[in-house]
Amino acid sequence: MYKIEFHDFFNAAFSVDCIIFGYEAGQIKALVIKRAMEPYNNYWAIPGDLVYPDEDLPVAAERVLKELTGLDHIPMHQSQTFGHPKRHPQGRVITISYFALVRIDALHVKASSFAEEISWVPINALPTLAFDHNHILESTYEILKQKLHHEPVCFDLLAERFTLHEFQQLYEFAFEQELDKANFRKKIKYIPLIGLEEKQKNVKHRPAKLYKFDRESYQKQLINGDYTFKM
Amino acid sequence: MYKIEFHDFFNAAFSVDCIIFGYEAGQIKALVIKRAMEPYNNYWAIPGDLVYPDEDLPVAAERVLKELTGLDHIPMHQSQTFGHPKRHPQGRVITISYFALVRIDALHVKASSFAEEISWVPINALPTLAFDHNHILESTYEILKQKLHHEPVCFDLLAERFTLHEFQQLYEFAFEQELDKANFRKKIKYIPLIGLEEKQKNVKHRPAKLYKFDRESYQKQLINGDYTFKM
DNA sequence: GCAAAAGTGTTTGGATTACACCCATGC
DNA sequence: GCATGGGTGTAATCCAAACACTTTTGC
Structure with missing residues (x-):
């Protein structure tokens, strides 16, 4: 067991990832964006970004989703947290994933400057995503399936x-x-x-x-x- | 929308909280420790502590639980993450809660130097706990109840x-x-x-x-x- | 008329409920 | 014997599965 100073603990960042599920053409789909920045430039990814130092988590999730996809006023629920020390190449970044369910037919998404493309992909045919996003998305889909059994989602x-x-x-x-x-x-x-x-x-x-x-x-x-x- | 530098995001810390449920005398109980340090000195609290910079979350949960209560080799599952900017008086600390189910009769807990007392309290008669721990414990109990329906926990x-x-x-x-x-x-x-x-x-x-x-x-x-x- | 999907009814067996009853032990 | 909980059986009811059947539209 080693000992570090209290203030040395304060050198991590955290992000929120927003998993948006929709239903279209008989398939459950998830919203992904094509990243237009490093790391993982040009990879498909779950929309997500770093949280500001004095921003609450649900607020950050809403803000990030709006900035990246234009989607606003989508109620989101917390899913899981992923914090492997090596999951982000540029430092210790813990990510808290949120998810939401939307009616694809009733909304219009638009790519931001950080996301050059947006797409709905069927949950059973996902491409390789940035970071550990395949893992995050799949385990959140399990949660969705649970909810489908017990709540009118x-x-x-x-x-x-x-x-x-x-x-x-x-x-x-x-x-x-x-x-x-x-x-x-x-x-x-x-x-x-x-x-x-x-x-x-x-x-x-x-x-x-x-x-x-x-x-x-x-x-x-x-x-x-x-x-x-x-x- | 304001803009801060990338490295300025890296000034948060995070902790794990370990919610241990047991069953004794016909009641479901949770393990709490009496804090022997500031902040919330002398309050009852869920065992938890800060995570080391290069430590994975499940590993940290195991270590912290052992340090504070002597409990070892208890399989834990992630529950929820709490990150309100004001939840910790000494800085931005996000906490990831883990929970475990144990057989009270089969284990012996012992208080560490940071915890002067340990106690099992019935889940329907909790005292006022440190930080937002009442909220964390109650919402994790809801998850346990869900699991009791669908898994042989x-x-x-x-x-x-x-x-x-x-x-x-x-x-x-x-x-x-x-x-x-x-x-x-x-x-x-x-x-x-x-x-x-x-x-x-x-x-x-x-x-x-x-x-x-x-x-x-x-x-x-x-x-x-x-x-x-x-x- | 035909294809295709909408929409409904019947039968059956298994599960759930409420309730009654008998059994083994300590005192 | 009696209080206390352990342990089982029965009848009524509800529910889910399997399957057949009728209806309404476009072409």
């Missing part, structure tokens, strides 16, 4: 109005197994959904009814304690 | 040999609801337990049979995929 990924088939496909993709249509619909019977009058258009089969998630009555049921989401 | 808390009633009481404590004895036993029917010949002794009622968790066959079932733990 699926409705953060689906478009605001969705068909029951799209809803089903999301779960089929995440858990890599086909589901029976009739049984799926029985299972979701108690999830508060609002059935809209509107239907699908321009499909070459019977148009499906569109639904919205009824957040308000879900909240009420949560407080009453007479319902717990489970899939 | 209960057997890390129970004594190696336990009665089915002790097993049931652990769940009754965690989820704050009474369970039917007969139904509880049907529910755990598929958990691989080894029934021992031995029985309880010196109890003033019919002695209960003792059981062990069959880790080996649980692992096999996991790999085969023909069983998932659920409580």
Whole structure:
């Protein structure tokens, strides 16, 4: 055991990485940016950057995401922290990863000066990413899958109005197994959904009814304690 | 948006906090130490300390736990990271919390020079702790409760040999609801337990049979995929 | 009419619940 | 004997899986 002075401990930096998941064309995807700076110039990476000395972590995550992708007002949750001494080539940098779920169809991302390109990549076909970002992304996807079982986060990924088939496909993709249509619909019977009058258009089969998630009555049921989401 | 030099980011420190849960006398408890140094001298706190500049996080968690409590070879899992700029009075210190589950009956803790006292406190009757440690401990307890539902972590808390009633009481404590004895036993029917010949002794009622968790066959079932733990 | 997907009903077996009952031990 | 918890059986009910069937659209 060696002894160092108290102030010598204060020579680390830390960053936040923002993992943004979306759902598009039947696949769960993550947002990556192409780095336009060293280290790992030209590599795809999770959007992330260093945290300012007196900045709180969730605030930093919001700021960094906005600076790199233009995305604003996206609620994020903390995922995990990665701190291997050699994970960053330029010094000791601990990174705290945050993640968010978004509706890809409802937003427009734009690359910043530090990121020359932005792309949504399917979670099951990731390229080699900068730093330890493959590891970070994969282990955060595991957390997402856990949440899909026990919390209604699926409705953060689906478009605001969705068909029951799209809803089903999301779960089929995440858990890599086909589901029976009739049984799926029985299972979701108690999830508060609002059935809209509107239907699908321009499909070459019977148009499906569109639904919205009824957040308000879900909240009420949560407080009453007479319902717990489970899939 | 302000701009600071790259090297000026490197003036933060980080620590690990080790939350040790145990089960004793029908209650889930956490290990706390009484601090024998500033800041928060004489407060109860989660065992934790600063991480060395080139030390990996899980290694630091193990070292710190051993230094402060004498506990060694306790497998720990990362929980959450807390980084509010004002959470530590002496500078910017981010803390990464780790947690572990132990069998209180099977270990002996000893206070170090930095901790003049060690105590197990029931999770539902915590004193005011140093720093933001109440918050850290409570939110980690929520994670433990989640795990109790989906992973066989209960057997890390129970004594190696336990009665089915002790097993049931652990769940009754965690989820704050009474369970039917007969139904509880049907529910755990598929958990691989080894029934021992031995029985309880010196109890003033019919002695209960003792059981062990069959880790080996649980692992096999996991790999085969023909069983998932659920409580 | 045909293809394709939407949408619903029925049967079955297994799990969950509530509850009742008997058993072994210390005092 | 009696208090205390250990341990088991039963009937009613609910739920999930498998599968078949009808409906509505575009072409």
